[in-house]
Amino acid sequence: MATPIVEFKNVNKFFGDFQALKNINFALDQGKFYSLLGPSGSGKTTILRTIAGFTSPTSGTVLFQGQPQNNIPANKRKVNTIFQNYALFPHLNVFDNVAFGLSIRHVPKDEIETRVMDNLKLVHLQDLANREINELSGGQQQRVAIARAIINEPVLLLLDEPLSALDKKLRQDMQYELRELQQRLGITFVFVTHDQEEALALSDEIFVMDAGEILQNGTPVDIYDEPINHFVADFIGESNIVKGTMIKDYEVEFVGKRFECADAGMKPNEPVEVVLRPEDLDVTTPEKGKLVVQVDSQLFRGDHFEVVAYDADHNEWLIHSTNPVEEDKDIGLFFEPEDIHVMRFNEKEADFDARLETYEGE
């Protein structure tokens, strides 16, 4: 096994009385795209700043390629950052901004020249080398920030919500470019975002954070399909979450009915929460449906209709339907056993993973 690029061991961080990081443990491998996903104040930026060396942990160890880093200053780490508002130097032009990291290391002038131009070509800005920063659009500034950060050939690139200032179309274009760039350079990316769509689209692995803790980590598909708890299910994508009871393995009861499901390993009659994704619910006639709900309202979203409906127990159901439905009418909802995801209360990630292994390995 290769040594992880970055490893956090029991890292805690306090700001006065406020605990920003609670016993964080993780290891990041070479060449992967990681996302730290969570609401603001969840500690994701603190982790980023700890990796970069702008803050040091109150306790615990940060290892960089196996070496403890707690006391290494930011300028001695082989890590570079793309800042939220790019933090480009306003007194330098595009070329000098990108050249900054090399010129402070006294790299020879002609080498700087070729490397800067190579990097500008990489982000398609070779024609704008002489521009001042305030003459660039937001997307161009973003590219300068990328070129400036990768010119030092870091082993790890940190991205602090770099796309949040761009409009939606540009943001999607930049997502493709970032992903492509990461694969081309083979650098490990750590991407901080509160945008779950962005994290799902870009990442090899996502860390979902809340209140200073890592709640769950895994591939985007794992996290989307098998969220560990209510918070993750709610934060990642849209979901219908109802209370239920696990009758026995592969059988769960909710809204007064029993359903076959794909989850197991819990105590009989354990109270649980059940997640059903809106796009997994198919609209059918009331007779054919496993659930019958009454349509309350619907919104046209372009590629689908977003239907809000209520069942007899007044639970709200969000349904993504390709066809419009009639308001105030009863409709049936059909779903497969695999579409049901059962979550236990207060289950830790390690227990969750162990339980999944007991029945998913078959």
Place this chain on the structure above:
Amino acid sequence: MSNTAKRIYYIPYMLWIVLFVIAPVALIIYQSFFNLDHQFTLANYATYFTSSTYLMMTLNSFWYALIITVATVLISYPAALFLNQLKHKNLWLLLIILPTWINLLLKAYAFIGIFGQHGSVNQFLGFIGIGPKQILFTDFSFIFVATYIEIPFMILPIYNAIAEIDPALLAASRDLGATNWQTLTRVLLPLTRKGIVAGVQAVFIPSLSLFMLTRLIGGNRVITLGTAIEEHFLTTMNWGMGSTIGVVLIVMMFLSMAVTGERHHKRKEIGTGAKEK
């Protein structure tokens, strides 16, 4: 309607400019062309530019103003940096500005008390066995007090320039591998240059014409252009010569404004030139 209203607002400003800026300057220029017998002459200027006394005095003024300015920059820049990192920075800034509210003359007299033969500094020197020294009426005490008085005018613009810098820029510099020193010279100093220039203009130009301190603290050992003007107007009553020195001083002020402002202007031109390429 709104145009006339706008013009009405301009009236106090225009009155001020005409009465207290344009008229005095015009009068000084006018005066400078008359000799003691109220005859029109260019002799005042001829005297000024041929007399080694006046030229030495000019050089002297420049030299002391330069020393005072350099000393204030060297003290103020680190102080402004430090102030920006403090928790209650506005309070600390207020404490630094506070002395400017006190009359210059009072401060000068306070220093006479401190630096005098029986002042607290000499008492201390006597106590540690060095014995009383001549501190007052030396170049050192003149520069020291002048620097002390000018420091707030230097700290304020530099402090504001530093406060405007996005902290992420300094983080970015560190992140890209710059040491603290490199961050200072390559990011902080260039970004606060405007503040330094403003501070230099606020300190250097008034320092050219300091005269009260030269007398009270410098003991007339240091003669600047300011002292000379005072002498001509109040003692020798040669208003023409006094005005001539005044005109020279005004020209020097514009020159130093032009010199300190110029670099900024040039940079902009390079920027727009690059855009056109």
